[in-house]
Amino acid sequence: MTKVLLQGQHINKVYDDGSGQVQVLNDVDFTIDAAEMVAIVGASGSGKSTLMHILAGLDRPTSGAVLFDGQDVTRWSASQLAKWRNQNVGFVYQFHHLLPEFNALENVAMPLLIQGRPTAEAKQRATELLERVGLAHRLEHRPAQLSGGERQRVAVARAFANRPKLVIADEPTGNLDGETAEAVYQLMLELNREQGTAFIIVTHDEHLAAQLQRTERLSRGHLVTDIHEDAPC
Numbered sequence: 001m002t003k004v005l006l007q008g009q010h011i012n013k014v015y016d017d018g019s020g021q022v023q024v025l026n027d028v029d030f031t032i033d034a035a036e037m038v039a040i041v042g043a044s045g046s047g048k049s050t051l052m053h054i055l056a057g058l059d060r061p062t063s064g065a066v067l068f069d070g071q072d073v074t075r076w077s078a079s080q081l082a083k084w085r086n087q088n089v090g091f092v093y094q095f096h097h098l099l100p101e102f103n104a105l106e107n108v109a110m111p112l113l114i115q116g117r118p119t120a121e122a123k124q125r126a127t128e129l130l131e132r133v134g135l136a137h138r139l140e141h142r143p144a145q146l147s148g149g150e151r152q153r154v155a156v157a158r159a160f161a162n163r164p165k166l167v168i169a170d171e172p173t174g175n176l177d178g179e180t181a182e183a184v185y186q187l188m189l190e191l192n193r194e195q196g197t198a199f200i201i202v203t204h205d206e207h208l209a210a211q212l213q214r215t216e217r218l219s220r221g222h223l224v225t226d227i228h229e230d231a232p233c
């Protein structure tokens with residue numbers, strides 16, 4: 001039986017930009033099951049980042065609830081949310097956000113060190129993850145010494161450091177050429193299958209989105225579901 005992992009219920013988001021109020025999300029419902037992969041697509045400015053930030057507890061909805069394992073995270077304090085994210089959610093961004101002065105191994109170990117895990121354990125886990133993403137030969141390289149695709153693979157490895165139940169990826173391939181984007185995307189599909197990690201992937205790339213069984217399209221504040229019956233994932 002599938003288990004609901006994260007659920008947004010009746011999410012409204014209204015911004016006041018000084019000249020008036022803009023309703024970006026209008027009574028949006030969103031559910032992702034454990035180990036599921038979902039793409040969120042939509043035109044620029046349709047509210048994808050806004051929805052993603054609300055689902056990740058990085059922003060609060062004007063009204064509505066976000067349930068994770070049945071608990072409403074919108075009611076939590078900033079420090080409770082930070083702890084929850086650190087233990088349950090991994091992030092991959094369009095621009096890798098790796099720390100430039102640290103090498104690949106140290107970047108991937110960092111979330112575990114921040115959690116207070118022993119250095120040897122954190123480095124062991126980071127080494128395993130970097131081997132998994134095909135970068136065993138790049139452990140000591142700093143971000144500036146890596147290619148764009150390698151940097152993004154380090155970012156994917158880092159997102160997995162805490163063994164999260166959910167990875168949220170915001171345009172993870174947006175800065176890569178087509179072939180490299182496809183390779184990074186395939187890596188995420190494999191990790192989803194191997195580790196049972198759920199993924200929410202925000203993307204402009206309709207070709208990549210169509211490889212997932214479900215796409216959620218944001219338009220005029222509403223989500224519309226597309227099901228791709230014959231998609232591989």
Ligand SMILES: Nc1ncnc2c1ncn2[C@@H]1O[C@H](COP(=O)(O)OP(=O)(O)OP(=O)(O)O)[C@@H](O)[C@H]1O
Pocket residue numbers: 015016017022024042043044045046047048049050051
């Ligand atoms: N803090 C804010 N204050 C006022 N308006 C905002 C704020 N953040 C976002 N918006 C507006 O909300 C709308 C949705 O923005 P959002 O960044 O969520 O869109 P998006 O779909 O992620 O866009 P893109 O694909 O270009 O990244 C936009 O019109 C934007 O101008």
